[in-house]
Amino acid sequence: MWLKETTRAERKTLFAAFVGYGVDAFDYMIYTFMIPTFILVWGMTKAEAGYIATGALISSAVGGWLAGILADKYGRVRILQLTVLWFSFFTFLSGFTQSPEQLFVTRMLQGLGFGGEWSVGSVLIAEMIRARHRGKAVGLVQSSWAVGWGLSAIAFWAIYAAFDQQYAWRVLFWTGVLPAIFILYIRRNISEPAVYQETRAKLARTGQSNNFMLIFKPGVLRVTVLASLLATGMQGAYYSVTTWLPTYLKMERNLSVLNTSGYLMVLIAGSFAGYLTSAWLSDHLGRRRCFMLFAVSAASLVICYTQLPITDAAMLLLGFPLGFFLSGIFSGMGAYLTELYPSHIRGSGQGFSYNFGRAVGSVFPAMIGHMSATMSLGVAIGYLAAGAYGLVVVACLLLPETQGRELLGEAEPGAEGPADAATSRTVA
Numbered sequence: 001m002w003l004k005e006t007t008r009a010e011r012k013t014l015f016a017a018f019v020g021y022g023v024d025a026f027d028y029m030i031y032t033f034m035i036p037t038f039i040l041v042w043g044m045t046k047a048e049a050g051y052i053a054t055g056a057l058i059s060s061a062v063g064g065w066l067a068g069i070l071a072d073k074y075g076r077v078r079i080l081q082l083t084v085l086w087f088s089f090f091t092f093l094s095g096f097t098q099s100p101e102q103l104f105v106t107r108m109l110q111g112l113g114f115g116g117e118w119s120v121g122s123v124l125i126a127e128m129i130r131a132r133h134r135g136k137a138v139g140l141v142q143s144s145w146a147v148g149w150g151l152s153a154i155a156f157w158a159i160y161a162a163f164d165q166q167y168a169w170r171v172l173f174w175t176g177v178l179p180a181i182f183i184l185y186i187r188r189n190i191s192e193p194a195v196y197q198e199t200r201a202k203l204a205r206t207g208q209s210n211n212f213m214l215i216f217k218p219g220v221l222r223v224t225v226l227a228s229l230l231a232t233g234m235q236g237a238y239y240s241v242t243t244w245l246p247t248y249l250k251m252e253r254n255l256s257v258l259n260t261s262g263y264l265m266v267l268i269a270g271s272f273a274g275y276l277t278s279a280w281l282s283d284h285l286g287r288r289r290c291f292m293l294f295a296v297s298a299a300s301l302v303i304c305y306t307q308l309p310i311t312d313a314a315m316l317l318l319g320f321p322l323g324f325f326l327s328g329i330f331s332g333m334g335a336y337l338t339e340l341y342p343s344h345i346r347g348s349g350q351g352f353s354y355n356f357g358r359a360v361g362s363v364f365p366a367m368i369g370h371m372s373a374t375m376s377l378g379v380a381i382g383y384l385a386a387g388a389y390g391l392v393v394v395a396c397l398l399l400p401e402t403q404g405r406e407l408l409g410e411a412e413p414g415a416e417g418p419a420d421a422a423t424s425r426t427v428a
Helices: 008-041 046-074 074-095 100-128 131-162 166-191 192-205 211-217 221-254 257-284 287-306 313-328 333-340 342-359 365-370 379-399
Strands: 405-407 424-425
Touching: 008 046, 008 100, 008 131, 008 166, 008 221, 046 074, 046 100, 046 221, 046 342, 074 131, 074 287, 100 131, 100 333, 100 342, 131 166, 131 257, 131 313, 131 333, 131 379, 166 365, 192 342, 211 342, 211 424, 221 257, 221 287, 221 313, 221 333, 221 342, 221 365, 221 379, 257 287, 257 313, 287 313, 287 333, 313 342, 333 342, 333 365, 333 379
Parallel strands: none
Antiparallel strands: 405 424
16 A cells, blocks of 8 residues: 555656566576576586576676766666666676586576675665665565566476476576566656755755765774675575575476476465565564564575475465565665765665675575585585574674665765764664
């Protein structure tokens, strides 16, 4: 119902961010479905599969970092278009690769756009929406990840049913070029947020510029470090589970392609519900309480799902709450990072901290690939995911709460951070 209180411009921006992040998810997640195919067709090892996943995530961290800096300098909308075009092209190009080494290169290049899209899109939507609905709006955009993930699962099932798997994976990658068409909508319908335009005007009047290094100055450094650790925990756990879950279901639980897709669809449905519920909770309970609640719940479910001797039927039932907490934890993240930084360094700060977490978290899939040589894949997933969620709880206890904070244009580029009176105010 809160959408009725938004303006036409806000709804257009919501739609653009929702679709952009959804196709981002589609282009990234289709690789996770194809790992068993590459193991069969190319003789690729699990370690090599983990390296490719990690390589894409590391490059996405670099892409998100750079996109955040560019978005502060050249505008949110212009850089958003560039990121969508970039990851669509290199996903398409992945369909022509002939070896794990070639795929590693194209997936790393694809990752630059994948990481940049989230950094720019989350700042754009958070700056466009009023404080009392910001968590719900960013959470709604986050829920499109489940939609894109679900569409990738459906595409995987449909294309593998129509083609032999030695050709099906190429067709699946080629479908990744379609989102590039979406750029036309962004160009015609989306404008820069007022708070960004005000900040740029003030910086121009004073002859000063936004300096990326300001996120490391006293008063902001502590926030940058802790926000980076928070992002590391969230993404390390998420990528540990989602990168290897299709392989775990197929190779350790011996499920068919059709049954694997069915189990994943239950997980994805839970993810969608979790995104929307957590978005509401982050505006009512507060950002930190919501993060900790979802971290503890997700850690408990991951251990049950991967390490207890449960039946396939029980796994199917647990898939919904697992997806609910595994993905829902991210709903408040975009709003929280936006509220932690002043406008002139918001893209830089948010881009760095979230993507630092992505870079470190990206190591987890490769670690699991190595650990699975001496233990079961399920045990490796459970150990690393639980440890990552512990890091989330610690970071939350040390960071400030920002629920209800208004975003204002800054008069000076030396603002000290979220507590600066010129930067923000908290509203009831």
